[in-house]
Amino acid sequence: MKAVVFHGIGDIRLETVRDPKLKEPTDALIRITASAICGTDLHFVRGTLSGLEPGATLGHEAVGVIEEVGRDVRNFKVGDRVVVPSTICCGYCSYCRAGYQSQCDVAHPKGPHAGTPYYGGGEQGGGFDGLQAEYARIAYAAANLVRLPDGVSNDQAILLSDIFPTAYFGADLAEIKPGDTVAVFGCGPVGQFAIASALLKGAGRVFAVDCVASRLDMARDQGAEVIDFNREDPVEVLQRMTGGIGPDRAIDAVGLDAMAPSAGPAAKEAKKHRAEFRKELKELEPEANLRGKQWRAGDAPSQVMQWAVESLAKAGTLSIVGLYPEGRLFPIGEALDKNLTIKAGNTPHRKYIPELVDLVESGVVDPAEVLTQTEPLTDAIEAYKAFDLRQPGWVKVELKPAPKERKAA
Ligand SMILES: NC(=O)c1ccc[n+]([C@@H]2O[C@H](COP(=O)([O-])OP(=O)(O)OC[C@H]3O[C@@H](n4cnc5c(N)ncnc54)[C@H](O)[C@@H]3O)[C@@H](O)[C@H]2O)c1
Ligand SMILES: [Zn+2]
Numbered sequence: 498m499k500a501v502v503f504h505g506i507g508d509i510r511l512e513t514v515r516d517p518k519l520k521e522p523t524d525a526l527i528r529i530t531a532s533a534i535c536g537t538d539l540h541f542v543r544g545t546l547s548g549l550e551p552g553a554t555l556g557h558e559a560v561g562v563i564e565e566v567g568r569d570v571r572n573f574k575v576g577d578r579v580v581v582p583s584t585i586c587c588g589y590c591s592y593c594r595a596g597y598q599s600q601c602d603v604a605h606p607k608g609p610h611a612g613t614p615y616y617g618g619g620e621q622g623g624g625f626d627g628l629q630a631e632y633a634r635i636a637y638a639a640a641n642l643v644r645l646p647d648g649v650s651n652d653q654a655i656l657l658s659d660i661f662p663t664a665y666f667g668a669d670l671a672e673i674k675p676g677d678t679v680a681v682f683g684c685g686p687v688g689q690f691a692i693a694s695a696l697l698k699g700a701g702r703v704f705a706v707d708c709v710a711s712r713l714d715m716a717r718d719q720g721a722e723v724i725d726f727n728r729e730d731p732v733e734v735l736q737r738m739t740g741g742i743g744p745d746r747a748i749d750a751v752g753l754d755a756m757a758p759s760a761g762p763a764a765k766e767a768k769k770h771r772a773e774f775r776k777e778l779k780e781l782e783p784e785a786n787l788r789g790k791q792w793r794a795g796d797a798p799s800q801v802m803q804w805a806v807e808s809l810a811k812a813g814t815l816s817i818v819g820l821y822p823e824g825r826l827f828p829i830g831e832a833l834d835k836n837l838t839i840k841a842g843n844t845p846h847r848k849y850i851p852e853l854v855d856l857v858e859s860g861v862v863d864p865a866e867v868l869t870q871t872e873p874l875t876d877a878i879e880a881y882k883a884f885d886l887r888q889p890g891w892v893k894v895e896l897k898p899a900p901k902e903r904k905a906a
């Protein structure tokens with residue numbers, strides 16, 4: 498089958514790889530009808546997230562049709578249309594039962610302390626092949642897959658695999674109560690859905706910070722008050738526009754590829770921290786690509802956390818869903834001084850997806866509004882390049898494989 502394969506920083510290829518097979522009685526095989534490119538994939542290709550071995554298939558978002566089920570998959574049948582949660586859980590350990598599916602004790606083959614298992618994360622992610630492919634083996638299928646009703650299209654459902662649940666989880670961690678003022682940092686796909694999720698939870702005002710005009714336009718269309726950090730200092734604006742108090746909640750939807758402002762009043766302030774940012778980059782992301790335009794890593798890993806902590810109201814909440822490597826990035830002293838609550842995590846996708854499927858089916862949210870491109874899987878590399886450069890109008894890219902229906906073995 499065709500799949501997008503990682504070979505190294507800046508080196509991804511569309512290749513023919515071996516078709517997946519059922520391995521365990523709890524597995525299912527799906528034919529993928531929609532996949533997508535995510536900011537997380539970019540971290541690998543830019544070298545900011547390390548540990549992915551050459552030859553690993555990329556991608557962790559998919560919608561598909563079941564082609565085969567193992568004997569312990571009793572709740573699905575061949576032909577069912579399903580959405581795949583990006584993270585993998587067993588469904589029976591104490592963490593899964595309590596709604597912490599991303600901290601599952603069982604699904605990572607290297608044991609309960611090996612991290613969150615997910616598709617396309619290489620050995621570190623549990624060795625599960627990626628979903629930017631034509632077919633996939635789904636582990637613990639009964640506990641993970643979510644059946645799609647006819648009223649939810651593939652274009653809508655692909656956003657339910659990772660992006661909408663992550664943003665909704667971000668809004669949940671932020672403890673948003675009706676009337677709250679929320680600042681969302683980052684207006685990529687996760688940021689866009691964080692805005693939508695904050696509004697669903699009754700936020701009174703939502704601010705959105707980024708520097709890409711088309712992404713800020715999309716945020717404004719949702720009702721967010723937008724701030725371009727290359728024109729204004731986001732901390733100053735957030736403080737001034739909230740009577741000097743600051744937002745009650747902040748959501749970091751950027752992660753370790755955060756950029757420092759390159760122009761405007763915030764650039765001056767960021768320059769003072771340039772040496773710290775360089776040190777962070779060296780310690781945390783020694784392999785990151787810092788040259789050229791394509792696959793270029795962010796130059797200020799802790800920028801968003803600094804801005805969030807600085808701008809938040811006293812006793813406010815910071816929710817971090819943007820990805821970071823292990824290390825000491827966080828301005829803990831400043832957070833302590835303001836009595837902030839800080840919550841962070843890998844999304845327990847399976848916990849939220851059924852609820853979000855209902856919201857989409859009933860017409861409350863149309864996630865396909867964030868989908869700006871649909872490209873054939875065969876054009877994946879070009880699509881990756883445009884998404885990486887944040888080309889105007891490129892917010893979320895669906896990849897469409899064209900797999901043939903196969904007969905069950
Ligand atoms: N926690 C989880 O389980 C989980 C799941 C999915 C994605 N993620 C992470 O969420 C993050 C966002 O994903 P995405 O697909 O939207 O990525 P993306 O790369 O499309 O979007 C990131 C956005 O942040 C903006 N940005 C950069 N520096 C900024 C700054 N200083 N201030 C404000 N905005 C800034 C960029 O311009 C871009 O629009 C990534 O780190 C991704 O890995 C986490
Ligand atoms: Zn993703």
Ligand SMILES: [Zn+2]
Pocket residue numbers: 586587588589590591592593594600601602603604
């Ligand atoms: Zn479990």
